Amino acid sequence: xxxxxxxxxxxxxxxxxxxxxxxxxxxxxxxxxxxxxxxxxxxxxxxxxxxxxxxxxxxxxxxxxxxxxxxxxxxxxxxxxxxxxxxxxxxxxxxxxxxxxxxxxxxxxxxxxxxxxxxxxxxxxxxxxxxxxxxxxxxxxxxxxxxxxxxxxxxxxxxxxxxxxxxxxxxxxxxxxxxxxxxxxxxxxxxxxxxxxxxxxxxxxxxxxxxxxxxxxxxxxxxxxxxxxxxxxxxxxxxxxxxxxxxxxxxxxxxxxxxxxxxxxxxxxxxxxxxxxxxxxxxxxxxxxxxxxxxxxxxxxxxxxxxxxxxxxxxxxxxxxxxxxxxxxxxxxxxxxxxxxxxxxxxxxxxxxxxxxxxxxxxxxxxxxxxxxxxxxxxxxxxxxxxxxxxxxxxxxxxxxxxxxxxxxxxxx
Numbered sequence: 043x044x045x046x047x048x049x050x051x052x053x054x055x056x057x058x059x060x061x062x063x064x065x066x067x068x069x070x071x072x073x074x075x076x077x078x079x080x081x082x083x084x085x086x087x088x089x090x091x092x093x094x095x096x097x098x099x100x101x102x103x104x105x106x107x108x109x110x111x112x113x114x115x116x117x118x119x120x121x122x123x124x125x126x127x128x129x130x131x132x133x134x135x136x137x138x139x140x141x142x143x144x145x146x147x148x149x150x151x152x153x154x155x156x157x158x159x160x161x162x163x164x165x166x167x168x169x170x171x172x173x174x175x176x177x178x179x180x181x182x183x184x185x186x187x188x189x190x191x192x193x194x195x196x197x198x199x200x201x202x203x204x205x206x207x208x209x210x211x212x213x214x215x216x217x218x219x220x221x222x223x224x225x226x227x228x229x230x231x232x233x234x235x236x237x238x239x240x241x242x243x244x245x246x247x248x249x250x251x252x253x254x255x256x257x258x259x260x261x262x263x264x265x266x267x268x269x270x271x272x273x274x275x276x277x278x279x280x281x282x283x284x285x286x287x288x289x290x291x292x293x294x295x296x297x298x299x300x301x302x303x304x305x306x307x308x309x310x311x312x313x314x315x316x317x318x319x320x321x322x323x324x325x326x327x328x329x330x331x332x333x334x335x336x337x338x339x340x341x342x343x344x345x346x347x348x349x350x351x352x353x354x355x356x357x358x359x360x361x362x363x364x365x366x367x368x369x370x371x372x373x374x375x376x377x378x379x380x381x382x383x384x385x386x387x388x389x390x391x392x393x394x395x396x397x398x399x400x401x402x403x404x405x406x407x408x409x410x411x412x413x414x415x416x417x418x419x420x421x422x423x424x425x426x427x428x429x430x431x432x433x434x435x436x437x438x439x440x441x442x443x444x445x446x447x448x449x450x451x452x453x454x455x
Contacts, residue, residue, distance in 0.1 A: 044273070046287055046297040046314055050307040053279035053300040057113035065117050065298070066184065066274035069265055069286050071127040071257060072110075075103050075135065080254035091253045091305055104135060110279065111143045117277065118179050123150070123269040126175040127257070133173045144177040151176040155261060157242040174265070184269055189231035238264065247320040251309055253283035259319045262289040270295055284310025288317050339374045342403055342426050348372065356391025365398030374403040374426070381407070385418045404429060 049056045073095040081092035097103040118124060124144065128136045141149065153174040206216040243250050243258050250256060262285050266276060272294040278286035281299030287310055290297035299310050339358060340350055347362040361370040373388040375381060385402055392400055402418075405426045425433075 044291055044294050044296050046291050046299070048281065048284070048287060048299045048301075048307050048310045048314075050301065050304055052302055054110050054113060056300050057110065057117060057279060060117045060277075060298070062116055063119040063122075064275060065114075065277040066119050066122050067266065067270040067276045067295075068114050068118055068122065068124040069127070069262065069276065069278050070114070070125070070280050071255065071278075071282060071286075072107065072280045073097075073103075074129050075100075075132040076129075077131075083252060089252065091303075091309075093254070093303060100135065103132070104139065107135070107139055108143070111139055114277075114279065115143050115179070120180050121183050123176065123178045123183055123185075125153075125265050125269070126177070127172065128175070129172045130169065133175075136173075136175055140175055140177050144179065148177045148179065148181075149175070150178055151236045154237045156237055156239050159242060176269075184271060184274075186268055186271070187230075188234040188264070188268055190234055191231055193232075234264075234268070240264070243320065249318040249320045251283050251313065253306065253309060256283045257285050259285055259289050259292075262286050263293065266290055266293050266295060281310055282306050284313045288313045292317055292319070339376070342374055342405070342428075343372065354391055356387035356389075368396050368398035370399045370401065371395065371397045372401045372403065375405045377406060379406075381423075385421055388421060389418055 073093075075097060076095045077097065079092060079094050079096065081090055083090045097106075114124060124140075126136050126140060153176055154171050155174060156171045159168065159170055204216045205213050208214045238261070240258060240261050243256060247258075249259055266286075266289055270276060270290075273296065275296045275298065276286060276290035277298045277300075279300045281287055281301045282303075283306060284299055287297040287299040291314060299307075301307050301310070340348075343359055348359040349362060350359055351357045356373060357371050358374050359372040361372065364370060371388070371392050373384060373391075375384040381402075381404060388400055388402055400418075400421045401424055402421050403424050403426050405428065407429065
C-alpha cells in the first residue's frame, strides 16, 4: 500500500503548505455552482451527508476557484496534468479560468463523461453527461496511451492495412511498388477518445457510501492510469468521499486528499482501510450484451408502438400507450412453450408493477386445455396474426371439404 494522507480544512490553506512541483497529477471535483444544498443518506438511513453549493454571485464563485487554482498550478510538477471536473452549471467558468492560469496552449482535451440516468419530467433534454477539462503544465507531460476495442463495424482492411496520404492529401490504403498491400503491423486497438461511457454509480453498488456527488472508481482509475505512473503523487483538493485517494492507492500511487468537511475526511479514511470497487459488466461486455430481447418474436407486435424489455424472462414489451398512467405489459408465447408456462412467467414478472392490462399473445394452441385459458383472469389472451390466419385457412379447408362431400352425396343420389 502506497502513502496516503488526508487533511481536513480549506484546501487553499493546506495547498499553501505543499512544496512547489510536488504533485504529478491533480484531479478536482469542486462545487459546481448548482445553487443547491446537496444531501444524501447512507443505505442504512442512519447518517446523512450534505454540503452547500450556494454562492452570492458568479464573481464570488470565480474568486473562490481562481486563488485555489493558482496554488494548484504552483504545486503541480512541470510534467504534471490537472483534470477539472464540472457540469453545465460551471463548465464555461472553469474553461476560462484554466485558460487564464494554465494557458490556452496547455489545453489537451474536453472529456465528456457520458452515462445513462433515469428520466425526469422536465421540459428539456435529459442531462446525461459531465465534463472533465484536461490541461497540462507544460508540453512535456506524462501520458500513457490507452486503447479500446475496434467498433464492430470496422472493416478488416482498416485494421490490417497501412494508410498514407495520396497526392490530393486524401487518406488511402498504401501499396508497394508491385501493387501489394502494405501491412500495418500489430494493432493495439483504437486510441482512447474523449467521450467516456462509464456507468454512474447505482444505488446498490458496493462501493457507494452515501455521499452526494460520489464518483465511480472506474472513472478515476482511467484518469490516473492515463496521466501518472506508479509511485507518483496524486492530489485531490476537494476529495469528498475519497474516490481519488482510494483509487490512487489501489493503483500504487501516493495520494493527498483535502476536504473541509469532517464527515468527508472520515469517510475517506474508512474507505482507505476497506477499499471496495464495483465492477461494471457494461464496460466488460459492452451495452450490446444487455440487448437480449427476441427480435423475431417482437415482430409480431409490428404496427403497435412499444418499448422492448431487456433482461426479463416474463415481459417482452411495454406498450407506449397506458391506462390512466398504468402500464400495459406484453408477453409472446414461445414456439415450444405451453400457454400455462407463458402465463405463469408473465404473471410473476408483472407483480408489483401496477399494470392496467397484461396481454399474452398466443402463437400455439396445440395441447391447450380449455381450463388453462381460464386460470389467469388478470391476463388478456390475444391470438397472434399467424394463428388467426392458420385458423381461417383451416376453417376454409374444412368448409371446402364439406362442400365437396355434399357434391359427392348429390352425385350418388
